[in-house]
Amino acid sequence: MPTNSKPPLESALAALLEPLAQAMVAHGVTVGSATEALKKALLTAAEQSSDATLSDSRASLLTGLHRKDVKRLRNLDEDTPERRSCSAAALVISHWATSPEFQDESGDPRELTRKGGEDGPGFDDLVRLARIDMAPGTVLKTLLDQNIVEQNGAGGLRLLTHAFLPSGGGAEQVAAYQATLSVHMMAATQNLLAEPGAARNFDRAVRYSHLSAESIEELRRISDERAQTLLQDINALARKLQDYDHEGGHTGRFALGAYILPSPDGTQEDGE
Structure with missing residues (x-):
């Protein structure tokens, strides 16, 4: 019988690239x-x-x-402007959602003015405290354009979501796609290349087939809720630790992600 003489990674390359190729075709990348x-x-x-x-x-x-x-x-x-804009927006959201000086009595992100006032620091202060090297107006425009922040008639700014999820298929959404996917692939690649007995990154998934649409929706809903809770808890802790560690000049990085892929029509590849 013929044998496949290709290295395992070379044989897997087409399957690994297929989702990326779908995005490329949709965005006209030749x-x-x-x-x-x-x-x-x-x-x-x-x-x-x-x-x-x-x-x-x-x-x-x-x-x-x-x-x-x-x-x-x-x-x-x-280092494109879109990438810097996405990073800045995500940091602002994180601080706004977790820093006590930007929360109301119930612990929710409070409405901000640009310059602050009797209620506390404003949006410009938020950008400064998040240590973002961009003009506050530029960051605010990104958040407003993506419907992440809402501005009322009096100029008050309200945070609508705790996550930076750009919409519309534009440059910001592509930059967020890049940031999320590249980190996950790096974690998996480090595991693939790790020496025997070396520590490995946590990178696991639960996969089931032969499920009804109703069961898939129930799993999606519960997964959404629990994953969001975990991400918000870690985000709040990481911000506090970063504020403390920054004084020591530390530069270490940490990333935690989550993904959910419901497929009621059974068309996704499960690798099995």
């Missing part, structure tokens, strides 16, 4: 743009895998890229 992104990703991975600075020739050898591509890609700036 193979040329995808190839450029892959080149940049390979170069970044090669540089991160080496303890010393890689020469252009060594990077070319590890990745298969032409040395001219290596030199060109090393001079690209991938």
Whole structure:
């Protein structure tokens, strides 16, 4: 019988890329743009895998890229305004939802004015305390455009959600898609590459088939509620710890995510 001589990861690559390819087709990303992104990703991975600075020739050898591509890609700036805007918006939401000075007596995010007043600090103070290197007006515009913050006739600002979930398929939504998916893939990749006996990231899923639409809806609802509670609790704790650790100049990072994929029509791939 014929055997598959491909490495396991190479055999799995098409399935791993299929959801990404669906997003690419929907957003008009062609193979040329995808190839450029892959080149940049390979170069970044090669540089991160080496303890010393890689020469252009060594990077070319590890990745298969032409040395001219290596030199060109090393001079690209991938820190887009949309990515910075999404990060800033998420931090503002986190502080607004969890910081005592921005909460009312019941513990909910209170309505803010731009400059603050007798009730406490305002939105501009919030941006400053969240240590965001962007103009408060720029951050506010993002939140208003995404219907995350509502402004009343008197200028008061009200937080409508505790999560940054941009809508409309625009640049902010793509940036959020990137941030969420890339972190999950990094956690899984570190597990894949971990040495035997090494500590591994928590990355597990529950999967069931042969369920009715009613059962799937019940599972989705309960999962939504419990996952949201966990994320809000960790968010509040992480903000407090970060405020304390910031004085010591620490730069460590932590990420926790959750995903739910209901499929009443049974079309999703389950890998089994």
